[in-house]
Amino acid sequence: xxxxxxxxxxxxxxxxxxxxxxxxxxxxxxxxxxxxxxxxxxxxxxxxxxxxxxxxxxxxxxxxxxxxxxxxxxxxxxxxxxxxxxxxxxxxxxxxxxxxxxxxxxxxxxxxxxxxxxxxxxxxxxxxxxxxx
Amino acid sequence: xxxxxxxxxxxxxxxxxxxxxxxxxxxxxxxxxxxxxxxxxxxxxxxxxxxxxxxxxxxxxxxxxxxxxxxxxxxxxxxxxxxxxxxxxxxxxxxxxxxxxxxxxxxxxxxxxxxxxxxxxxxxxxxxxxxxx
Amino acid sequence: xxxxxxxxxxxxxxxxxxxxxxxxxxxxxxxxxxxxxxxxxxxxxxxxxxxxxxxxxxxxxxxxxxxxxxxxxxxxxxxxxxxxxxxxxxxxxxxxxxxxxxxxxxxxxxxxxxxxxxxxxxxxxxxxxxxxx
Amino acid sequence: xxxxxxxxxxxxxxxxxxxxxxxxxxxxxxxxxxxxxxxxxxxxxxxxxxxxxxxxxxxxxxxxxxxxxxxxxxxxxxxxxxxxxxxxxxxxxxxxxxxxxxxxxxxxxxxxxxxxxxxxxxxxxxxxxxxxx
Numbered sequence: 001x002x003x004x005x006x007x008x009x010x011x012x013x014x015x016x017x018x019x020x021x022x023x024x025x026x027x028x029x030x031x032x033x034x035x036x037x038x039x040x041x042x043x044x045x046x047x048x049x050x051x052x053x054x055x056x057x058x059x060x061x062x063x064x065x066x067x068x069x070x071x072x073x074x075x076x077x078x079x080x081x082x083x084x085x086x087x088x089x090x091x092x093x094x095x096x097x098x099x100x101x102x103x104x105x106x107x108x109x110x111x112x113x114x115x116x117x118x119x120x121x122x123x124x125x126x127x128x129x130x131x132x133x
Numbered sequence: 134x135x136x137x138x139x140x141x142x143x144x145x146x147x148x149x150x151x152x153x154x155x156x157x158x159x160x161x162x163x164x165x166x167x168x169x170x171x172x173x174x175x176x177x178x179x180x181x182x183x184x185x186x187x188x189x190x191x192x193x194x195x196x197x198x199x200x201x202x203x204x205x206x207x208x209x210x211x212x213x214x215x216x217x218x219x220x221x222x223x224x225x226x227x228x229x230x231x232x233x234x235x236x237x238x239x240x241x242x243x244x245x246x247x248x249x250x251x252x253x254x255x256x257x258x259x260x261x262x263x264x265x266x
Numbered sequence: 267x268x269x270x271x272x273x274x275x276x277x278x279x280x281x282x283x284x285x286x287x288x289x290x291x292x293x294x295x296x297x298x299x300x301x302x303x304x305x306x307x308x309x310x311x312x313x314x315x316x317x318x319x320x321x322x323x324x325x326x327x328x329x330x331x332x333x334x335x336x337x338x339x340x341x342x343x344x345x346x347x348x349x350x351x352x353x354x355x356x357x358x359x360x361x362x363x364x365x366x367x368x369x370x371x372x373x374x375x376x377x378x379x380x381x382x383x384x385x386x387x388x389x390x391x392x393x394x395x396x397x398x399x
Numbered sequence: 400x401x402x403x404x405x406x407x408x409x410x411x412x413x414x415x416x417x418x419x420x421x422x423x424x425x426x427x428x429x430x431x432x433x434x435x436x437x438x439x440x441x442x443x444x445x446x447x448x449x450x451x452x453x454x455x456x457x458x459x460x461x462x463x464x465x466x467x468x469x470x471x472x473x474x475x476x477x478x479x480x481x482x483x484x485x486x487x488x489x490x491x492x493x494x495x496x497x498x499x500x501x502x503x504x505x506x507x508x509x510x511x512x513x514x515x516x517x518x519x520x521x522x523x524x525x526x527x528x529x530x531x532x
Contacts (some may be wrong), residue, residue, distance in 0.1 A: 039441075040442065042439050048197060053222045054221045091224065095216065096216060097214070118214060138311050139311050166434070168315070168432070168436060170435065174306060174307040182303050314463060315435050316463025360487060362484065385480035
């Protein structure tokens with residue numbers, strides 16, 4: 001199966017952590033595989049407790065729909081085509097920035113989810129993580 | 134461990150109760166510790182049943198993100214950066230006024246959550262509770 | 267409505283706390299009203315985190331069936347008449363010692379739930395709490 | 400605050416992974432802090448998907464009751480004092496081997512949870528992890 005493995009997840013998380021440290025914002029960082037299942041999670045010291053669940057589910061959401069959570073979010077606002085999608089999947093759908101699909105050879109092989117700062121910070125850190133694959 | 138203990142939680146709740154009595158609005162009042170776990174809860178006679186859960190989860194939310202729930206709420210409206218966050222953490226995220234982090238020596242050591250009246254009333258009562266630490 | 271009020275719940279919790287202190291085992295103590303809804307909860311310093319939920323739900327269970335949880339437990343073992351009842355009510359049914367109905371004038375007006383030690387310790391503390399009504 | 404931090408969690412997970420590799424059984428390994436909240440999780444390549452949740456919740460359970468999950472399990476069998484405890488805490492209580500509290504200076508500062516093999520394998524791997532603190 002074409003999926004990220006643990007070594008790759010660690011490299012992705014490590015790159016994300018480096019960016020979080022650089023911007024001075026501790027983060028929760030999670031990577032899921034092509035099945036949407038958690039490969040690894042890290043909570044940096046001092047990062048928000050409420051972001052454990054959010055980071056894991058941003059990663060899940062990005063793989064679940066093969067989309068960045070910020071783009072899904074644009075479609076999930078009131079009066080948009082996917083408004084209400086956050087009520088599905090038993091509360092696992094996150095519709096704000098910080099989740100990015102991981103691709104290889106044109107295939108989505110997993111996703112990264114980051115939570116712990118502003119939407120912009122989460123997105124920046126997730127991008128650096130994703131770029132490490 | 135830097136966290137509120139039961140004696141402190143009781144003093145906080147007592148101050149909140151006094152304010153609730155003063156404004157004539159019975160309240161549910163809850164305090165969580167630095168791990169987000171409930172230390173104590175009180176439902177004043179005549180306070181809303183639905184506010185039991187809300188008071189506990191406002192306190193959880195304030196500690197989970199080290200923020201007042203009314204400020205989180207501002208960021209959680211449609212088209213704002215955290216819209217949809219109320220779907221995370223298994224329904225425990227409250228995004229309206231009444232939750233306030235409790236700080237000591239510059240560290241968040243717990244939180245108070247109040248529910249039972251208008252947003253303004255909840256906030257006022259929570260502020261008096263938080264000030265008692 | 268014939269139900270415990272907050273002042274009574276506090277007296278019940280206070281008596282339970284005194285017993286817990288006497289036996290040297292910190293406890294979670296909860297009281298629900300005649301509607302099965304939480305009136306007050308206290309976690310003594312050092313008491314188990316997992317017992318927050320259990321104490322509240324022992325109280326709920328005792329009022330839900332007007333029975334001590336240890337007696338319900340006897341009926342809920344494999345091959346007994348209520349085996350499987352712990353799967354009902356969304357995980358709120360506790361079938362081991364520590365929950366006791368609170369009665370006045372021959373009517374159940376609420377319940378106490380205690381969790382934090384052995385079954386025998388929980389029961390002893392709950393009995394002292396219930397006796398304070 | 401007296402709790403495991405991320406660097407310690409990683410050292411614990413690393414020791415557990417080494418043992419899992421030695422016995423040839425891929426595992427899910429999780430560490431929670433003193434508040435019962437996840438610090439880090441790792442799923443080794445090929446480890447069971449169903450064990451993601453179990454490893455995290457074994458760690459939660461061990462901190463929630465400051466006990467090894469196998470010892471809690473002994474007390475949670477039919478006709479034992481805590482039978483039915485697995486229905487509490489919204490399905491987060493695991494009552495079989497693989498969860499161990501992490502202690503420092505006589506205080507529980509977190510817990511490790513391991514899932515992916517037999518009860519004996521999970522326990523062995525968790526013990527090696529816990530010993531690394």
